[in-house]
Amino acid sequence: MNDPETLESEGLTEDTVSDDFIADLESGIEEWVVDALDQGDTERVRGLVDDLHYTDIADLLERVSEDKRAHLVEVIRDEFDAEILPDLDDAVRDEVIELLGIEGVAAAMVELDSDDAVEVLEELGEDDQKRVLDAIPESDRTLLEEGLAYPDDSAGRLMQRELVTVPTFWSIGDTIDFMRHNADSEDNPLPDQFYVIYVVDPFHRPVGKVALDKILRTRRPVKLEDVMETDLKIVPATADQEDVAFLFRQRDLVSAPVVDDSGRLVGAITIDDIVDVIDEEHEEDIMRMGGVREHDLYDAVIDTARSRFSWLVINLLTAILASIVIGLFDATIEEVVALAVLMPIVASMGGNAGTQTLTVAVRSIAMKELTATNASRLIGKELMVGVFNGIVFAILAGGVAWGWFDSPVLGVVIGLAMIVNMIVAGVAGTAIPIILDRLDIDPAIASGVFLTTITDVVGFFVFLGLAALILL
Amino acid sequence: MNDPETLESEGLTEDTVSDDFIADLESGIEEWVVDALDQGDTERVRGLVDDLHYTDIADLLERVSEDKRAHLVEVIRDEFDAEILPDLDDAVRDEVIELLGIEGVAAAMVELDSDDAVEVLEELGEDDQKRVLDAIPESDRTLLEEGLAYPDDSAGRLMQRELVTVPTFWSIGDTIDFMRHNADSEDNPLPDQFYVIYVVDPFHRPVGKVALDKILRTRRPVKLEDVMETDLKIVPATADQEDVAFLFRQRDLVSAPVVDDSGRLVGAITIDDIVDVIDEEHEEDIMRMGGVREHDLYDAVIDTARSRFSWLVINLLTAILASIVIGLFDATIEEVVALAVLMPIVASMGGNAGTQTLTVAVRSIAMKELTATNASRLIGKELMVGVFNGIVFAILAGGVAWGWFDSPVLGVVIGLAMIVNMIVAGVAGTAIPIILDRLDIDPAIASGVFLTTITDVVGFFVFLGLAALILL
Numbered sequence: 001m002n003d004p005e006t007l008e009s010e011g012l013t014e015d016t017v018s019d020d021f022i023a024d025l026e027s028g029i030e031e032w033v034v035d036a037l038d039q040g041d042t043e044r045v046r047g048l049v050d051d052l053h054y055t056d057i058a059d060l061l062e063r064v065s066e067d068k069r070a071h072l073v074e075v076i077r078d079e080f081d082a083e084i085l086p087d088l089d090d091a092v093r094d095e096v097i098e099l100l101g102i103e104g105v106a107a108a109m110v111e112l113d114s115d116d117a118v119e120v121l122e123e124l125g126e127d128d129q130k131r132v133l134d135a136i137p138e139s140d141r142t143l144l145e146e147g148l149a150y151p152d153d154s155a156g157r158l159m160q161r162e163l164v165t166v167p168t169f170w171s172i173g174d175t176i177d178f179m180r181h182n183a184d185s186e187d188n189p190l191p192d193q194f195y196v197i198y199v200v201d202p203f204h205r206p207v208g209k210v211a212l213d214k215i216l217r218t219r220r221p222v223k224l225e226d227v228m229e230t231d232l233k234i235v236p237a238t239a240d241q242e243d244v245a246f247l248f249r250q251r252d253l254v255s256a257p258v259v260d261d262s263g264r265l266v267g268a269i270t271i272d273d274i275v276d277v278i279d280e281e282h283e284e285d286i287m288r289m290g291g292v293r294e295h296d297l298y299d300a301v302i303d304t305a306r307s308r309f310s311w312l313v314i315n316l317l318t319a320i321l322a323s324i325v326i327g328l329f330d331a332t333i334e335e336v337v338a339l340a341v342l343m344p345i346v347a348s349m350g351g352n353a354g355t356q357t358l359t360v361a362v363r364s365i366a367m368k369e370l371t372a373t374n375a376s377r378l379i380g381k382e383l384m385v386g387v388f389n390g391i392v393f394a395i396l397a398g399g400v401a402w403g404w405f406d407s408p409v410l411g412v413v414i415g416l417a418m419i420v421n422m423i424v425a426g427v428a429g430t431a432i433p434i435i436l437d438r439l440d441i442d443p444a445i446a447s448g449v450f451l452t453t454i455t456d457v458v459g460f461f462v463f464l465g466l467a468a469l470i471l472l
Numbered sequence: 473m474n475d476p477e478t479l480e481s482e483g484l485t486e487d488t489v490s491d492d493f494i495a496d497l498e499s500g501i502e503e504w505v506v507d508a509l510d511q512g513d514t515e516r517v518r519g520l521v522d523d524l525h526y527t528d529i530a531d532l533l534e535r536v537s538e539d540k541r542a543h544l545v546e547v548i549r550d551e552f553d554a555e556i557l558p559d560l561d562d563a564v565r566d567e568v569i570e571l572l573g574i575e576g577v578a579a580a581m582v583e584l585d586s587d588d589a590v591e592v593l594e595e596l597g598e599d600d601q602k603r604v605l606d607a608i609p610e611s612d613r614t615l616l617e618e619g620l621a622y623p624d625d626s627a628g629r630l631m632q633r634e635l636v637t638v639p640t641f642w643s644i645g646d647t648i649d650f651m652r653h654n655a656d657s658e659d660n661p662l663p664d665q666f667y668v669i670y671v672v673d674p675f676h677r678p679v680g681k682v683a684l685d686k687i688l689r690t691r692r693p694v695k696l697e698d699v700m701e702t703d704l705k706i707v708p709a710t711a712d713q714e715d716v717a718f719l720f721r722q723r724d725l726v727s728a729p730v731v732d733d734s735g736r737l738v739g740a741i742t743i744d745d746i747v748d749v750i751d752e753e754h755e756e757d758i759m760r761m762g763g764v765r766e767h768d769l770y771d772a773v774i775d776t777a778r779s780r781f782s783w784l785v786i787n788l789l790t791a792i793l794a795s796i797v798i799g800l801f802d803a804t805i806e807e808v809v810a811l812a813v814l815m816p817i818v819a820s821m822g823g824n825a826g827t828q829t830l831t832v833a834v835r836s837i838a839m840k841e842l843t844a845t846n847a848s849r850l851i852g853k854e855l856m857v858g859v860f861n862g863i864v865f866a867i868l869a870g871g872v873a874w875g876w877f878d879s880p881v882l883g884v885v886i887g888l889a890m891i892v893n894m895i896v897a898g899v900a901g902t903a904i905p906i907i908l909d910r911l912d913i914d915p916a917i918a919s920g921v922f923l924t925t926i927t928d929v930v931g932f933f934v935f936l937g938l939a940a941l942i943l944l
Contacts (some may be wrong), residue, residue, distance in 0.1 A: 061840065064554075064845070193683060194685050201746075211665060215688065216687065216688070217651050238680050245568060246749070250527050250531075252527065252744060254667075272726060275746065279750065283835060286757065286835055287831060287832070290828055296832060297841055299861065301857055303855055305857045308825070311828065312825060313825045315821060316817070316821060316869065318820075323816060324818070326812060327813045333805070337812075340798060340809075341795050341799045343812075344791060344816065344819070348823070349791060355762050355763060356763050356764045356783065359759060359762025359763070360767060361769060367771055369531075370769070371535070374535050393784060400792060415658045455815070456820075
């Protein structure tokens, strides 16, 4: 915050103090930077950006338009903080990397922790990745190449390679001396930040961990063996990051050791890495349920249109299927045009009731709460919820139809169709994601199409079919 | 895992080892417990549960049916681990608390950390809360009452009260001695777990923090002042937990000090608390977008039906509105019944394209990526995406209509309506959540209704209106 007068003149006084702790960018800096860029006042741009945290600079780069972004990167190129890169959205990062050039990116990679550097490198095209790696000194390169050798989204990609390991026979005193000694060492430096140290056996397999507070509250002569936690949850380097995230949440873990195939300790995952995984997972779930392949806020128009296309094609096909069902009853509709007016109500209510059920089921599967033990009980429960709400909305919709078209029979027809469709919606909303999950298909991505296809088809078919039977 | 033979006989050999690190409950224990309960073999139940982590016991309690749950609580009552309670879903926790009784719950509250205890207490009814508090010894009670005095979902509720604070003038050596001395002290015990210590001024205002690894790698005579981080993000106790979570993610924080109105340090929030907040927030978003008030997997049928009712009523009203629009054109439909067959296609495509846009916008607002700076640019982008995909799907749907009903004009009508509705969907899908957010209404909860109402009404109106103009 380097324009205190401006801040105050904009009314950012005591009232907003409680929000202020999160909002560095919102206080006007964003517009000031854009103004300074427009005026070509590069000194002021540098001054303003200099005071910002790297995460705020990343946000700034994401928010400005494409030409301003290029301009901004040019201005801050010399002081470009490497930490900005892992923090950028993929589409924006691609642009910034192109602007920085191979040499600039390689320099940034050397500055970053290995896990952050791998995060940036894994998103590059094969050619660019190779060129950046070639521009990195060999000692750093090996670590990064090892990291990239692990599968996408695996624990190996996520873990920090730098960690503190000590043998079982050491005492607390030995450990503290070791850390003090290595604090400034060039050969065997300590990680930037760590919360636990790992105790390993002669084969470098993890046998225990000791939290730093434990070390600080224990007297020097005590052996590590006597104070270490031995109930370790050991993560294989090839484990899927979602499983690791689940483990952390399930066990309230703060860190976990990662081992290779032979059980040797190769790295550690800490809870701050997990926060990013959880956010990614959430984003994936919410995007998939909304029928979007990925978060495309910063993508170009044509990329966005293309990536959303396939979902819309599937939806077109299911809509045509629903139309075919309606087409079966065109003679009935010609006779009683009120049916055409009312039919979307049944389909829409089924779709919405089904989506409610589906949302709970998909979320429960993601949180591993919906299992073989309780699946059939939950389908039974949703069936009952469908019966209840089906009856209630049968009465409401039936009343509306009766009043509107002055036809009690039409009210009965829509009421019956409503009950059937809401029961079907409840059962399908739970059963579809469970079945997809058993077939190893992500329920978030595909459940919605199946569900609305079923509720549309059943809704139109039952309503128009009953009408054909009863009214004609 | 105390039945190794059974595990092996069930084929849980090397292949599954890599999954095994997350799955204690999935290995069959769940069914064994249920079997043992059925057979009344309480010894075996106790033996099985004894080996489980408290989080697994919580899961087990959630998954079994209501009568088994009561039975299970009875069996493990004497060894009931207090940590199970904060880990339970609300509906299940209510049941378990009733089974444990006031005395049992009060005993558990004393065992828990203050933030966990407050988490359990805040969900109790007023009467129960008072009765539990009355059964707790005064020293513990005060801390809990103070915690409960902070607003729901505030930093004050989330923070840990127990923390390590030291004055600025201390050295590293003083600090280590202090911690060793207080490790076993009754009067001034250290927290169960901590990662940083806070440095405070004489008014107990936080002026810096020192990570434990920093303490361990620094020599004894060095003053805290010289090594502490002073660039603190200080959280007011009344801050909303979502803002705090955003701050942690934005700044890659691991812990943050919490202060009261006068700036005194009253607690600290650590990243593991934030993981729960992120999960909660995400659950809220996904539930709201799905039209469900809350995650109701474990709720009773009637509670679930009731809580979903209001959303369905709103949906019924919007469906009726769409029907009214169709009703305006009943004469047209009577003339050309193909319109009734085709009209859901236009509405459905608009709804889906709009939901795609909406999903990205709602997510971007939640992540504070969509701001005043880029809002109009994004609406413009979605308009263009609508134009692109509108034209593509106009051709596809127009072709289908032409072929099906052998009427090129019908194809033109549906094509034009498709273009209009998909543009409207793109613009509305971005503009609605932005407007709701400015009005301080959660876009996740209300955007969907507005959007589908608009795409239905526009879809039916434009399609049937154009048909009335062109075809008749």
